[in-house]
Amino acid sequence: xxxxxxxxxxxxxxxxxxxxxxxxxxxxxxxxxxxxxxxxxxxxxxxxxxxxxxxxxxxxxxxxxxxxxxxxxxxxxxxxxxxxxxxxxxxxxxxxxxxxxxxxxxxxxxxxxxxxxxxxxxxxxxxxxxxxxxxxxxxxxxxxxxxxxxxxxxxxxxxxxxxxxxxxxxxxxxxxxxxxxxxxxxxxxxxxxxxxxxxxxxxxxxxxxxxxxxxxxxxxxxxxxxxxxxxxxxxxxxxxxxxxxxxxxxxxxxxxxxxxxxxxxxxxxxxxxxxxxxxxxxxxxxxxxxxxxxxxxxxxxxxxxxxxxxxxxxxxxxxxxxxxxxxxxxxx
Numbered sequence: 001x002x003x004x005x006x007x008x009x010x011x012x013x014x015x016x017x018x019x020x021x022x023x024x025x026x027x028x029x030x031x032x033x034x035x036x037x038x039x040x041x042x043x044x045x046x047x048x049x050x051x052x053x054x055x056x057x058x059x060x061x062x063x064x065x066x067x068x069x070x071x072x073x074x075x076x077x078x079x080x081x082x083x084x085x086x087x088x089x090x091x092x093x094x095x096x097x098x099x100x101x102x103x104x105x106x107x108x109x110x111x112x113x114x115x116x117x118x119x120x121x122x123x124x125x126x127x128x129x130x131x132x133x134x135x136x137x138x139x140x141x142x143x144x145x146x147x148x149x150x151x152x153x154x155x156x157x158x159x160x161x162x163x164x165x166x167x168x169x170x171x172x173x174x175x176x177x178x179x180x181x182x183x184x185x186x187x188x189x190x191x192x193x194x195x196x197x198x199x200x201x202x203x204x205x206x207x208x209x210x211x212x213x214x215x216x217x218x219x220x221x222x223x224x225x226x227x228x229x230x231x232x233x234x235x236x237x238x239x240x241x242x243x244x245x246x247x248x249x250x251x252x253x254x255x256x257x258x259x260x261x262x263x264x265x266x267x268x269x270x271x272x273x274x275x276x277x278x279x280x281x282x283x284x285x286x287x288x289x290x291x292x293x294x295x296x297x298x299x300x301x302x303x304x305x306x307x308x309x310x311x312x313x314x315x316x317x318x319x320x321x322x323x324x325x326x327x328x329x330x331x332x
Contacts, residue, residue, distance in 0.1 A: 120159025225319025
């Protein structure tokens with residue numbers, strides 16, 4: 001039996017509807033080196049483990065399934081790395097469908113010796129949903145920024161690869177992050193700051209279903225804000241920008257806060273109304289390039305995108321404030 005070269009690690013939680021498609025796509029990879037798949041189940045209550053084990057029995061690729069207690073995705077990924085036999089570890093999610101050349105493209109920069117870690121990209125799976133398309137465009141715009149950078153500092157685990165020895169040197173993901181939000185860039189920040197090279201490869205893509213309803217989308221953004229409290233506490237230098245998000249994010253947050261503040265004051269003094277709309281205009285200007293990018297993809301986004309961006313930012317602010325209260329104030 002050939003020595004395992006790459007280990008693909010997939011954390012799962014109640015993924016019975018999606019995990020089989022993920023595994024089938026991995027089995028069809030255009031990749032000529034031996035690799036294994038590690039399913040690290042996070043205490044699922046459905047048939048995820050059963051489906052994965054049935055697949056493992058029939059698969060030509062080594063598949064190992066671990067039924068673990070509920071600890072969160074960061075813990076499950078760390079567990080998977082400890083069990084991995086490959087010198088390169090690759091992460092994806094249980095609702096992602098990797099493209100045929102995904103694995104080959106993920107490890108290519110590491111094999112060439114030009115990187116210690118790699119970020120892949122998304123393609124939207126559920127394009128019938130307006131909200132999903134919006135988030136897809138949002139990510140695509142940010143990845144356009146990453147394409148222009150020789151090295152990056154932000155890696156998300158939906159499509160990520162690291163040299164195993166580098167991952168272990170930094171102790172893996174911070175398990176204080178209990179949901180899949182912030183633990184992945186927090187690790188890549190640490191690795192990048194230490195001088196290791198991380199790159200973006202747009203040819204390494206997975207198909208992914210983004211939130212299909214406004215409620216699900218805003219809930220996602222709320223928790224992004226919530227866990228950013230922990231991330232920015234460890235990396236305050238990343239508040240203003242990183243390789244994934246630019247200065248428009250903090251400007252958007254500040255302008256929405258000031259818009260709401262002065263709008264409230266205008267109830268008592270009408271002159272504050274003009275100030276509130278000034279900050280609304282600043283918000284739109286800060287996001288103008290993204291609005292134009294989305295509008296070129298789909299004309300209705302010229303109207304819809306600013307509205308969704310405002311709601312997204314508001315949900316993020318609420319999440320961040322909740323995170324400060326729950327993670328910092330109440331824990332004291």
